[in-house]
Amino acid sequence: MDVKAYVKDVVKSARKASGSIARATAEVKNAVLEAMAQNLLRGRDRLKEQNSLDLQAGRHAGLSEAMLDRLELTDKRIEGMAESIRTIAQLKDPVGGVIDGWTVPNGLRIQKVRVPLGVICIIYESRPNVTADAAALCLKSGNAVILRGGREALRSNVAIQRELARALEGTDIDPKVVQLIETTDRAAVPELLTAEGYVDVVIPRGGKGLIRTVVQTATVPVIKHYEGICHTFVDAGCDMEMALRICENAKCQRPGTCNAMETLLVHEQVAEEFLGRMAPVFEERGVELRGCERTCRILPGLQPATENDWRTEYLDLILSVRIVRDVHQAIEHINTYGSGHSDAIVTKSLRSAELFRQRVDSAAVYVNASTRFTDGGEFGLGAEIGISTDKLHARGPMALEELTTYKWVIAGDGQLRS
Amino acid sequence: MDVKAYVKDVVKSARKASGSIARATAEVKNAVLEAMAQNLLRGRDRLKEQNSLDLQAGRHAGLSEAMLDRLELTDKRIEGMAESIRTIAQLKDPVGGVIDGWTVPNGLRIQKVRVPLGVICIIYESRPNVTADAAALCLKSGNAVILRGGREALRSNVAIQRELARALEGTDIDPKVVQLIETTDRAAVPELLTAEGYVDVVIPRGGKGLIRTVVQTATVPVIKHYEGICHTFVDAGCDMEMALRICENAKCQRPGTCNAMETLLVHEQVAEEFLGRMAPVFEERGVELRGCERTCRILPGLQPATENDWRTEYLDLILSVRIVRDVHQAIEHINTYGSGHSDAIVTKSLRSAELFRQRVDSAAVYVNASTRFTDGGEFGLGAEIGISTDKLHARGPMALEELTTYKWVIAGDGQLRS
Numbered sequence: 097m098d099v100k101a102y103v104k105d106v107v108k109s110a111r112k113a114s115g116s117i118a119r120a121t122a123e124v125k126n127a128v129l130e131a132m133a134q135n136l137l138r139g140r141d142r143l144k145e146q147n148s149l150d151l152q153a154g155r156h157a158g159l160s161e162a163m164l165d166r167l168e169l170t171d172k173r174i175e176g177m178a179e180s181i182r183t184i185a186q187l188k189d190p191v192g193g194v195i196d197g198w199t200v201p202n203g204l205r206i207q208k209v210r211v212p213l214g215v216i217c218i219i220y221e222s223r224p225n226v227t228a229d230a231a232a233l234c235l236k237s238g239n240a241v242i243l244r245g246g247r248e249a250l251r252s253n254v255a256i257q258r259e260l261a262r263a264l265e266g267t268d269i270d271p272k273v274v275q276l277i278e279t280t281d282r283a284a285v286p287e288l289l290t291a292e293g294y295v296d297v298v299i300p301r302g303g304k305g306l307i308r309t310v311v312q313t314a315t316v317p318v319i320k321h322y323e324g325i326c327h328t329f330v331d332a333g334c335d336m337e338m339a340l341r342i343c344e345n346a347k348c349q350r351p352g353t354c355n356a357m358e359t360l361l362v363h364e365q366v367a368e369e370f371l372g373r374m375a376p377v378f379e380e381r382g383v384e385l386r387g388c389e390r391t392c393r394i395l396p397g398l399q400p401a402t403e404n405d406w407r408t409e410y411l412d413l414i415l416s417v418r419i420v421r422d423v424h425q426a427i428e429h430i431n432t433y434g435s436g437h438s439d440a441i442v443t444k445s446l447r448s449a450e451l452f453r454q455r456v457d458s459a460a461v462y463v464n465a466s467t468r469f470t471d472g473g474e475f476g477l478g479a480e481i482g483i484s485t486d487k488l489h490a491r492g493p494m495a496l497e498e499l500t501t502y503k504w505v506i507a508g509d510g511q512l513r514s
Numbered sequence: 515m516d517v518k519a520y521v522k523d524v525v526k527s528a529r530k531a532s533g534s535i536a537r538a539t540a541e542v543k544n545a546v547l548e549a550m551a552q553n554l555l556r557g558r559d560r561l562k563e564q565n566s567l568d569l570q571a572g573r574h575a576g577l578s579e580a581m582l583d584r585l586e587l588t589d590k591r592i593e594g595m596a597e598s599i600r601t602i603a604q605l606k607d608p609v610g611g612v613i614d615g616w617t618v619p620n621g622l623r624i625q626k627v628r629v630p631l632g633v634i635c636i637i638y639e640s641r642p643n644v645t646a647d648a649a650a651l652c653l654k655s656g657n658a659v660i661l662r663g664g665r666e667a668l669r670s671n672v673a674i675q676r677e678l679a680r681a682l683e684g685t686d687i688d689p690k691v692v693q694l695i696e697t698t699d700r701a702a703v704p705e706l707l708t709a710e711g712y713v714d715v716v717i718p719r720g721g722k723g724l725i726r727t728v729v730q731t732a733t734v735p736v737i738k739h740y741e742g743i744c745h746t747f748v749d750a751g752c753d754m755e756m757a758l759r760i761c762e763n764a765k766c767q768r769p770g771t772c773n774a775m776e777t778l779l780v781h782e783q784v785a786e787e788f789l790g791r792m793a794p795v796f797e798e799r800g801v802e803l804r805g806c807e808r809t810c811r812i813l814p815g816l817q818p819a820t821e822n823d824w825r826t827e828y829l830d831l832i833l834s835v836r837i838v839r840d841v842h843q844a845i846e847h848i849n850t851y852g853s854g855h856s857d858a859i860v861t862k863s864l865r866s867a868e869l870f871r872q873r874v875d876s877a878a879v880y881v882n883a884s885t886r887f888t889d890g891g892e893f894g895l896g897a898e899i900g901i902s903t904d905k906l907h908a909r910g911p912m913a914l915e916e917l918t919t920y921k922w923v924i925a926g927d928g929q930l931r932s
Binding site: 198204296315345457459461486488503508509512513 | 616631715730733877878888893921
């Protein structure tokens with residue numbers, strides 16, 4: 097198989113097909129999404145059959161039990177995919193929205209109108225349900241999508257894509273608007289990443305290694321979904337009960353997520369009392385603490401935190417703890433070691449809250465709430481394709497609007513420039 | 515000189531300094547901009563002295579008269595730079611604007627607040643006035659800026675940067691917010707383009723070659739200002755007089771700009787009459803026409819247009835002309851050969867206008883007006899750093915708002931995720 101030619105064909109046909117979904121009305125797109133949900137439910141036996149082949153190969157290749165679990169498509173998970181597509185169908189169509197508009201002195205009427213991006217390429221490593229979810233979000237926002245999933249899930253992903261594409265039969269929408277790269281050949285990835293003029297944006301979802309490779313190779317624009325090294329700063333004179341609850345929630349409620357707390361910063365004035373009460377809670381929840389020198393003096397026997405700990409996204413029941421002088425040092429720590437994802441302060445001080453809010457350079461900055469809320473659904477955006485740690489185009493939860501761009505539409509009656 | 519170490523130092527100090535400009539109030543920033551304008555005017559002899567050295571070296575190196583003219587700093591041009599900075603000072607400060615906000619059911623108050631991007635790197639080839647203009651736009655929008663100009667203008671650019679940076683003395687703003695790469699060593703460019711974590715975005719302004727290099731090397735995000743292969747489509751049954759005026763304006767008013775028309779598309783039903791009247795106008799204005807086969811039959815003696823002509827940004831008094839069957843073929847031509855910059859239709863037909871408006875995939879789509887209006891000033895945005903041909907983050911004229919991003923600010927009273 098000539099991978100280059102294959103990918104070229106995929107991106108060209110996606111570009112060509114993109115107009116048909118860009119022009120589709122919300123009504124048509126929603127009907128297609130409903131058909132997709134139904135196809136997944138009706139095709140569940142085919143999906144499970146292909147999935148069992150992936151599982152078998154995965155077991156053979158020595159995948160961990162955790163990975164095999166993530167890979168498995170159960171009835172419940174298939175129903176979940178269908179449900180998720182139906183939820184996306186119910187969201188407001190962003191296409192065609194007039195973002196802004198005015199008339200300039202010479203009478204030209206200028207409008208900024210929301211339009212689809214065109215062709216979106218999603219490169220992911222995760223569970224097969226991303227295939228359905230990402231496709232539905234791209235289609236709802238009027239885009240063609242090219243999916244490139246993990247090699248261990250190829251058969252499952254192909255089966256899902258087939259059900260999705262079948263929903264387009266008999267419509268005016270070109271079925272090439274939902275394509276999956278059906279080879280595990282790694283050479284396909286650089287071809288996608290350099291398909292200028294065909295692919296409008298690449299969204300990598302996965303570990304640091306994947307994202308690094310994408311960034312280094314891509315010549316088409318990339319929106320990164322990097323790691324979350326999230327902090328909570330417990331200020332002097334805060335509501336101690338609230339601080340205990342927020343920190344427990346931010347660390348323990350789902351430690352494997354990007355918006356979970358990885359480093360706890362404590363104001364020196366409350367360090368002794370707070371850590372004395374917090375440590376037993378974490379111990380009970382099975383959280384391993386790694387402390388700065390002063391923390392280790394208050395909580396003897398902790399493993400000391402190294403420079404490397406401040407830069408680590410554990411995604412696990414591990415937490416680094418540092419005692420800081422004041423809110424300024426907390427902000428400096430976050431802006432130095434954080435990943436610009438989500439950071440929180442627990443405080444009663446208006447001045448601390450304002451400083452933190454203004455100076456922490458992160459996608460989401462919280463006052464008196466858990467960092468775990470950084471999520472499209474929790475923010476009320478309905479759904480998300482991921483959480484951008486970039487500053488360009490989209491920052492934080494990326495929902496339907498972030499999968500669009502705009503064009504300037506100018507109406508005149510013969511205006512000339514002088 | 516160790517270029518890598520030098521650039522590392524520049525980007526690190528820019529990042530460190532960026533907080534001081536991000537936090538500055540509009541009042542402080544405007545006072546700084548006024549001081550910059552005054553410094554340029556008062557320092558005009560120093561500027562002209564350094565500029566004369568650039569001119570001398572340029573002459574020695576055999577630069578064309580046109581290039582030497584672009585390079586020259588006259589009193590009038592220095593006054594123009596100062597004037598331009600004062601205009602930028604008068605624009606509305608985009609920083610701190612609340613883009614959107616709501617309260618979710620659990621009581622969390624969510625706001626999307628406009629904040630500076632951080633550190634912007636501008637790589638340009640053009641006249642030295644870009645140095646002042648780009649710096650003023652970046653500072654007004656709360657960003658630190660790293661400037662990398664053309665080698666032939668280095669002394670002039672350094673002199674301008676000195677005057678700008680001096681305006682920051684005695685303020686709370688770190689003078690490192692306006693830096694210029696003071697070496698012509700080409701090795702500096704890849705260092706800037708891969709300064710992840712320090713540079714938030716690179717904006718290349720210049721020829722196709724420069725932009726290609728930037729795109730291929732960069733690992734930090736880039737906003738491209740590519741070429742403008744702009745079209746005007748003259749529809750059947752349009753206002754012929756209007757079509758003649760618009761086409762003359764779009765081609766001739768300033769042919770060297772990116773929003774000038776490069777290809778004229780004419781509906782076959784009006785081709786004979788329209789081209790018969792248009793050709794003499796173009797002849798009088800010295801425009802060389804290159805036609806499709808049918809055009810050459812109507813206007814014998816024209817040079818035939820090749821496939822290559824449809825893809826060429828002449829930036830000169832040359833125009834390719836094609837007769838098309840209908841608005842659909844015009845749209846297809848534009849979406850195939852255009853550069854997604856600015857395209858116009860002249861028509862009386864609502865249906866043609868709607869089709870064109872909806873289906874032409876360009877940053878600016880005009881109905882009955884000259885493409886020459888694609889410009890921040892003409893759109894009423896006050897000023898522009900350039901015209902983006904990208905779809906991500908900014909499309910079309912990029913003004914102050916496009917030099918910002920947003921952060922999510924969330925206020926709670928102890929909310930936990932369940």
